Amino acid sequence: MSKGENRTDHLPRSPGVGDDPREHKDTNTPPGKIRFRDLDEAVIEADRCIQCGSCAAACPSDSIGIDEIDGKPTLVKMCTGCSRCWDFCPRSGLRYERVIEETEANREGSTSAYAVRADDDSAREAGQDGGAVTALLAGLLEAGEIDGAVVAREREDEPLRGEAMLATSREELLESGGSIFNQTMQLGEIDRVVGESDLDDPDLALVGTPCVIQGAKALESFGRPGEGSEIALTVALFCTRSFEYDRLTSLLVEHGVEPEAVDHLDVADGKLFAYGESETLLETDVEAFDAAGLPGCEECADFTGRAADIAAGNVASPDDATTFVVRGERGADALDAAASELEIEDLGDDTALRKLAGWNRRKAEETLPREFDPEGDLSIGYEQHRERYDDTDRAPQSHNPARAYQYERWC
Amino acid sequence: MSDVSVVGPAWLDDHRDEVAVVDVRDENSYESVGHVPGAVNVPYEAIRDPTSGTAGHLPTPAEFAGLCAEAGIDEETPIVAYDDGPGVYAARLLLTAAALGHEGELYLLDGGYDDWSDSYETETGPVEGDEAASYDADEPGSPVVGRERVETAVDEDETVLVDTRSAAEYDSAHIPGAVQLGWEDLVADGSLKDREEIRRMLADRGLDADREIVLYCNTARRLSHTYAVLSELGYESVYAYEGSLTDWIREESDDWSPEGLEQQVREYADEGFEALVDAHGDGVLDRLKLIGLYHQKQRGYFMLRTKVPGGNLTAEQARVIGEVADEFATAPEEYGGAEQNAEFGDAYLDITDRQDIQMHWIELEDVPEIWDRYDEVGLTTMQACGNSVRNVVACPVSGLDPEEELDAQSVADRVTERFLGDEHYANLPRKFKVSVTGCHENCARAEINDLGLLPARKDGRVGFNAKIGGGLSDGPRIARDLDLFVEPDQVVDLVEAAADFFIDHGSYLDTAVNRLRFLVAEMGVETVREEIEARASFEFESAGEGLTERYRGDHVGVHEQADGNRYVGLNVPVGRMGGAEFARLADLAEQYGNGEVRVTLNQNAVLPGVAPDEVEQLREDPVVKRYSPDPGPFTRGVLACTGKEYCTYGIINTKNRAVRWARELDEWYEQEYDGPADPDAIRMHLSGCSASCAQPQIADIGLRGEDRRTIEGSEPAVDVGLGGDLGRERFIDWIVGSHPTADLPDAVRRVLDAYAADTEDEPFSVWVEQTPRERLFDLVTDRAESTATPTEADD
């Protein structure tokens, strides 16, 4: 950072939007100090959180956990105000487009697109599209390239609700095949799932929506020395939006579909499908579910997960295949190492992919209250955020004491 | 009391025009997913306010009235409330209305929005501009009850306590005598089960309609649903306990009593750490703080905190502490053993700025042995941590100082004795810090304690003036004058009354903002005074004439005592010294001094009662040489908390860094600094994070650990503040945020050179106050081009 770049720092920092008792104090706030409650107001209370879990992963004191009710980040321990959660949140302090830009600039090797199918029937069965992601991970596990993959599965107690899991065997991968259309705080869950396993210092593959991978990349590139080094491969799932769990199930019910009856959902060609064990329960324009989309997703311009080593989706390839975009040496090596598990063809015409990505990006640029600037500063300060977001419908909302931090752990 | 009825979508469809329909889901769901036509939106979250002064989670009557009025509801309007599903959240609104005196009918929509939208029309979009109404809410009352009601229920037979959580939760802990009735067992597929089936379940548990029932859960949310169901079934005496179960348990159970915890430690000492955690869960690690054991970052090892009221130790006690540190505070080989810390090795202890002594790497296996040795010499670790009356700090030279008005030590001892082991006060809403000063020099920092006592005179009597509500960390405040004079004999009463007030009004629910200072800020110091007086056993009188003349930073150096002897203030940089060295101090105290070792609020040690002609000889001892009473100004003024080395919150390492800086800066000071202003000490306080354990706010140069993330990566950093001065009741001004630690000694030099150039004899804090912020900012940040390597190793 060049000298003097923080020059506005000596100005008094504006207080958060809520009337917090801690603001009635006898000294000023250190310039640039950002606490969890600022993130909370600007992102979570403002209903912009995409539940990527970057904040939880970045917090040095593990102060951020997952709220039992809404699945969003919440404080579970004292917050020291180190600003890291803000600095790594792609909806506030982290200019995610710059992360993508840096990642691409530093990547060695080329990018190719393929149509990929799992070689094995069970993986194809278990998978959402071609089962290619499942097969890729199984291949890497068996080749000893990774010790585990952080994926997602449906929770046992709530239909369609996802949770992060660590798969360390083919069986577990088959179990977790298919797409989960709500967010799991994936990045913040890595420590937990690894901690609960018997792996020690493992090499991992991380699967997640593009925002999750942005966070992972940011920690690896701009974090503390060694941070993020356990992730040997990142796999992004193409994504235009994810859904808020309660709203999603409410809308399903409204469309006459009981969430319990749904085996899996799919979003493809502008339609949303709900499938039962054997029949199609619902096929409707995905717009009918707009209200359940995470509002924070509208600010996302990263359909193809450009920070990831491999990105996977359904668009542009045949129905029974997965589109793979394989980037750089890490991506290519992974594909090689798992080749025996996969049927790989060149993608051929990628117009549909490029169109959708372009549309997604234009939409995001329209929605973002701030400028979309891949060359811009990596960091977006609290004041800068407020300048752009205040007085928009994405403005910070005062922190709600009811969501307050009922933690018992202090220094 | 107001009844709640449970109605279905068909009923609502018929009666929609006669009632106010309230949607308690969040605004986004209400607007975008849809709502019952004509429904108003009062988001559930808006009606829960654990930070308000009102009982439990209830909003204040004014807040609730405002929400209702805005939604066009007056106190007689019938209300139908719904949420996404079976109605836990909606029931919460109804219970809130009932408690705040709503007079109209209350209905819960069974199955919520999901069932409604299955069969009936919905609408989307924002709230229609309903006519605002006026609403008159009462102070909270029945059906919401407090802890006393539960206490009676536990003791008598007429009332049944009902635990509305799951059977598993009930099994892990419940209030004695409570019957389990999980709210979820009453619903199936998102709506209420068949009424007859529910009646059978109730009958199975002996819950007849004519019994008095008190419901509880964890956060007063789930019980609301059960309340509605019982009310629907014609139960007339149903009450809700707003306090959380955690709150109850902490108050009542062995798990939270110091004796119970001590027992657990002794029981598992042989089997070890993991066995204890297996048996009592990870939560036991939080509870152990209550008896002085802080679990370190390194699994299986503890920091042990010994409290030293007023900082006063006998030589015998000091020797035991030193020996224990030497023997047990040793790092295991896997963490580097004796080399684990480049600066200090291991087997050391830390004197803290609250006159406690901490040691690290303590293993569970050794704790009983340590306690036994402690018992023999009258030391304790009980209530050294946790939400209790913390170590009472006092003037470390009380009884010695020639200018003393009162013996602060004896007052500190009496307060300590009163609260030690008292279970009632072992679980305050948060920690409670008391400071007692007896001299004219305010060396015990009354301003930053919850309750601070400074000497005063009134009508010829000598006693204390009280200050209340000071503290650092998040939202720092200087204590306010309570306008109260107390005699030394009344102090214990006062502390008790203040603690009682804290228990009654401090929120157990929102732990983030419940230090006493927030109550003082919220209620105003006059109200707080009245509240405390109401709980005290003596009549309050207004403040006397304060006797404080100045503020004293430390006790380093050789000073004359009232009796003509000397006390020798040793300088222990950042408070850390070897256990063996500390034991040596005990020898010296016996050999040269009066048999006491005192520890100060500056992380230093004092040897009192040295005969004037023996001082020189004492100075020759290697330990006295090492912790010299004549240090350089930086080494003398440096203070640091535990930091990242052991503390889970610490963002950067502190102790090693701070001593290194102090050494480097002292050299510079001696050789190059050329200022007319030549202070004895330059107080540089380095705290690992904003919890501010090293009290950066009162330093000349206050530093607080941060992390600085740039495109080049993350590096350790500090917030830099300047010009704190308790003598002038001034906290520092924070000048720069997240400045790289790599540039730190240089930044201090730049600031001090500018100070020296600007002024002849002004105190540093005055200079800071008069210098424009921008200039200070430039002085701190102006990095000489490449002193800073991008990432300083964070050792």
Ligand SMILES: Cc1cc2nc3c(=O)[nH]c(=O)nc-3n(C[C@H](O)[C@H](O)[C@H](O)COP(=O)(O)OP(=O)(O)OC[C@H]3O[C@@H](n4cnc5c(N)ncnc54)[C@H](O)[C@@H]3O)c2cc1C
């Ligand atoms: C929210 C969301 C939106 C999507 N939108 C589109 C779209 O608009 N267009 C498009 O072409 N493709 C989209 N996809 C990607 C698509 O649904 C498939 O995931 C992709 O084609 C890979 O298919 P597969 O059969 O190879 O994967 P599979 O073999 O099914 O393997 C997928 C792996 O990803 C993991 N996983 C699934 N969901 C998540 C999640 N939410 N977080 C973390 N890990 C997860 C699974 O556990 C599994 O290990 C979306 C995916 C998601 C999760």
Ligand code: SF4
């Ligand atoms: S301590 Fe954790 S929650 Fe608080 S600011 Fe830092 S990263 Fe955020």
Ligand code: SF4
């Ligand atoms: S968007 Fe991601 S990083 Fe930001 S608050 Fe939500 S979970 Fe945390």
Ligand code: SF4
């Ligand atoms: S659209 Fe973007 S922000 Fe939303 S889940 Fe997908 S990747 Fe994340």
